[in-house]
Amino acid sequence: MWKTGTFEAEKFDPASTSTVRWVSYRLLEAGIPPTEKEVAIFERLMFHIQLSGGVYRTTFANRFRDLDPWINAALIKNFHQSTHLQAQDWAASDCLTSSQWAGSLFQLFPNATLTASDLTLFLIEFTNSDGESYFVEPDGNPLQYFRKPFVLNLKDEEPWMFPLNRMLQTRAKRRWEEIRGGMSWPRQWVQSEATEMATPGGVFRKILVVHPKARQLASSNPAFRIAQHSVFEPSPALCHVVRTMNILNKAYFPCDGLRKGAESVYESLLDGGVWIAGRTVRDSPPQHEVTLFRKENGWFRKLDQVGPGSELEPLILG
Numbered sequence: 001m002w003k004t005g006t007f008e009a010e011k012f013d014p015a016s017t018s019t020v021r022w023v024s025y026r027l028l029e030a031g032i033p034p035t036e037k038e039v040a041i042f043e044r045l046m047f048h049i050q051l052s053g054g055v056y057r058t059t060f061a062n063r064f065r066d067l068d069p070w071i072n073a074a075l076i077k078n079f080h081q082s083t084h085l086q087a088q089d090w091a092a093s094d095c096l097t098s099s100q101w102a103g104s105l106f107q108l109f110p111n112a113t114l115t116a117s118d119l120t121l122f123l124i125e126f127t128n129s130d131g132e133s134y135f136v137e138p139d140g141n142p143l144q145y146f147r148k149p150f151v152l153n154l155k156d157e158e159p160w161m162f163p164l165n166r167m168l169q170t171r172a173k174r175r176w177e178e179i180r181g182g183m184s185w186p187r188q189w190v191q192s193e194a195t196e197m198a199t200p201g202g203v204f205r206k207i208l209v210v211h212p213k214a215r216q217l218a219s220s221n222p223a224f225r226i227a228q229h230s231v232f233e234p235s236p237a238l239c240h241v242v243r244t245m246n247i248l249n250k251a252y253f254p255c256d257g258l259r260k261g262a263e264s265v266y267e268s269l270l271d272g273g274v275w276i277a278g279r280t281v282r283d284s285p286p287q288h289e290v291t292l293f294r295k296e297n298g299w300f301r302k303l304d305q306v307g308p309g310s311e312l313e314p315l316i317l318g
Contacts, residue, residue: 001163001164002164003158004022004150005151006022006023009038012027014040021153023045024146025045025143030042042094042212043061051141061096063280064101064245068104072104072108076108078272081108083112085105085240086112086113086238087243090117090242090265091247094209099224114223114224115225115226116225119230120209122209123206126202127205129201132172134172142155150165154169179202182201186204210226235268239270241273242275243276248312255315259315262316278310281307289306289307290305290309291305291316
């Protein structure tokens with residue numbers, strides 16, 4: 001037995017309850033402005049994408065609808081509304097929640113800018129002369145294989161009930177190792193603004209994993225920006241606000257990693273700057289555990305909290 005995949009938008013119903021395991025990542029592509037179906041397809045696929053490091057890019061519209069007003073009210077207490085507020089939203093996944101925060105933040109701080117950042121803003125599709133496509137992370141870690149009519153997951157094993165899929169998956173993994181080992185990885189192109197590159201071995205294309213609505217806002221409002229950035233590196237420019245939701249958590253990183261992330265935030269903030277640290281423990285109804293820290297006197301002081309506060313509190317305040 002075998003299972004074929006879905007690789008044409010007109011044949012994929014994003015409202016269907018069927019699994020998206022066998023849906024091509026090529027369907028993540030959307031225009032600006034996007035159609036309603038493009039948005040629906042993007043959101044359905046993005047909810048299930050897990051990167052090789054184990055981090056899911058799970059997010060959805062209005063996830064922080066109750067949290068954003070509380071954050072904004074706290075910022076008004078700490079900054080004058082005429083401030084040219086520089087805010088950054090780290091590990092913003094597809095940047096949709098950042099763009100929604102920008103909508104309310106800009107109303108209160110008309111001179112503000114908000115930069116949404118994530119380490120992974122795109123996947124790479126490599127297509128060889130045989131018509132095989134490999135969807136990989138920017139460093140080359142494979143996630144998915146596509147060759148009509150098959151779409152195969154390269155991260156997790158294909159189900160035993162589909163022996164042909166498993167055989168093709170094993171072949172695809174081995175083939176990618178051969179291809180990857182026989183090329184010099186195009187790091188310069190990966191780090192450039194170019195979206196496509198042809199080589200003797202095949203064609204590289206970048207597939208954006210930034211929400212179409214966030215991309216649309218960034219293209220129409222220069223106050224909202226999207227950038228690549230790691231939470232373990234200080235920001236290139238000092239800012240007033242850093243938000244790190246659902247990333248600097250014990251489930252993802254050991255204490256040493258969390259300390260390094262905290263130090264990156266500290267080095268990125270101006271004196272008096274605010275760090276919003278926390279996690280979402282339940283999505284419906286929304287429940288967040290968040291602490292606001294203020295940079296002062298050489299480290300952080302606690303300002304306020306939502307629920308029991310961030311699980312980082314003992315590490316930061318201790």
